[in-house]
Amino acid sequence: MTLDTLSLVVGLGLFVLHALLTLVLLRVPGSLSPVLRHGGCALAVHVAGMLAAGWWLGPLPYWPACAVFAFGSVVWLFAYSGVYKSVCLRILGRLVVTPGEQLALEQLTEQYVLAEFKDRTQVLQLMGLVDQQGDGMFLLTAKGAQTARWIQQIQRWFGIQHSGLYGATAAATGQENGS
Amino acid sequence: MLDFTPSPAIFSALLSSASLPAFLLLLSHGPWKIAAPGHRFICATFLSLCCWGCLLILTGWSGLTDLVAGFLILATTILAGFTLWTLLAWGFTLSMLLALQAAGGRVSLTEWIARYTGGQTIDRFALDRLGVLFRARFAVLRGKIVTVTAHGRLVARVSFLLRSLFGLPA
Numbered sequence: 001m002t003l004d005t006l007s008l009v010v011g012l013g014l015f016v017l018h019a020l021l022t023l024v025l026l027r028v029p030g031s032l033s034p035v036l037r038h039g040g041c042a043l044a045v046h047v048a049g050m051l052a053a054g055w056w057l058g059p060l061p062y063w064p065a066c067a068v069f070a071f072g073s074v075v076w077l078f079a080y081s082g083v084y085k086s087v088c089l090r091i092l093g094r095l096v097v098t099p100g101e102q103l104a105l106e107q108l109t110e111q112y113v114l115a116e117f118k119d120r121t122q123v124l125q126l127m128g129l130v131d132q133q134g135d136g137m138f139l140l141t142a143k144g145a146q147t148a149r150w151i152q153q154i155q156r157w158f159g160i161q162h163s164g165l166y167g168a169t170a171a172a173t174g175q176e177n178g179s
Numbered sequence: 180m181l182d183f184t185p186s187p188a189i190f191s192a193l194l195s196s197a198s199l200p201a202f203l204l205l206l207s208h209g210p211w212k213i214a215a216p217g218h219r220f221i222c223a224t225f226l227s228l229c230c231w232g233c234l235l236i237l238t239g240w241s242g243l244t245d246l247v248a249g250f251l252i253l254a255t256t257i258l259a260g261f262t263l264w265t266l267l268a269w270g271f272t273l274s275m276l277l278a279l280q281a282a283g284g285r286v287s288l289t290e291w292i293a294r295y296t297g298g299q300t301i302d303r304f305a306l307d308r309l310g311v312l313f314r315a316r317f318a319v320l321r322g323k324i325v326t327v328t329a330h331g332r333l334v335a336r337v338s339f340l341l342r343s344l345f346g347l348p349a
Binding site for chain 1: 180181182183184185186189192203204206207208212216219241242244245247248249251252254255258259262267268271272273275276277279280284285286287288291292295301302304305306308309311312317318320323324325326327331332334335336338339341342344345346347349
């Protein structure tokens with residue numbers, strides 16, 4: 001086995017260890033977000049694992065191991081994020097366990113689509129970007145306004161005029177209302 | 180002891196990875212601008228892959244392992260870049276924040292939704308959110324009833340398995 005191949009095998013082994021550890025870490029109660037748990041675990045396993053492999057196996061090329069580990073970790077996070085956040089998959093799951101495997105559009109709108117919008121308003125509030133006032137009205141905080149300006153600046157750099165499913169329509173409506 | 184010196188194929192992959200945001204910037208302005216963000220990312224990815232191919236021809240590679248490692252580095256950058264790109268161009272929460280900013284003051288939930296959807300009704304919004312399921316043929320809409328298909332059933336089962344593996348509630 002060449003040193004490059006050995007390094008690839010080390011990277012693969014470390015990825016498997018990281019995947020197993022995340023399965024444990026994701027079940028530990030606590031306020032740390034799942035993405036930070038994935039990221040922290042990947043960093044710790046990579047640094048400690050590579051140092052140990054270098055010490056134990058002698059001179060070892062770093063990059064092949066890094067390539068396999070990074071690719072595996074990103075795909076693992078993709079798989080997790082897909083099932084964790086996807087509303088479409090949640091709706092599919094609900095449809096499958098419903099008698100007749102069907103639901104009225106109105107029910108899905110109320111229980112999932114509208115609920116998802118409300119959930120995101122709470123996320124924005126938790127991040128301190130939006131404030132909900134006593135009368136139920138929503139208002140951008142100073143931090144929220146600053147973050148929005150920041151995002152728009154990055155969008156301008158990358159030539160993105162409108163974001164979201166209705167970017168162009170929403171912008172046009174905004175202009176009409178403004179004029 | 181770790182050897183941090185990259186082989187030519189890996190060095191080429193690192194350079195090509197760095198070229199991805201540069202190509203995105205290049206295709207975002209001026210005469211080369213590609214209007215649709217999705218097409219723009221695909222073109223930038225293609226150019227980065229071409230860049231890697233050209234550098235490989237120039238610098239060579241030391242074996243299959245070297246080639247695989249280089250490709251994985253570039254693939255990781257493309258996947259991570261795609262995540263950030265989708266967030267910037269279509270991110271739901273991000274677009275909600277920008278819609279609230281565009282409203283320029285206090286809004287109710289209904290007004291916020293209307294601002295986000297550009298005045299579309301909530302039913303239209305729901306249909307658009309469910310559009311992915313319909314386009315992928317995981318579900319069909321008959322009248323006002325959404326029904327799962329055989330493909331959708333399979334995807335739902337895999338999703339259940341993964342949720343259980345990750346310790347997420349079913």
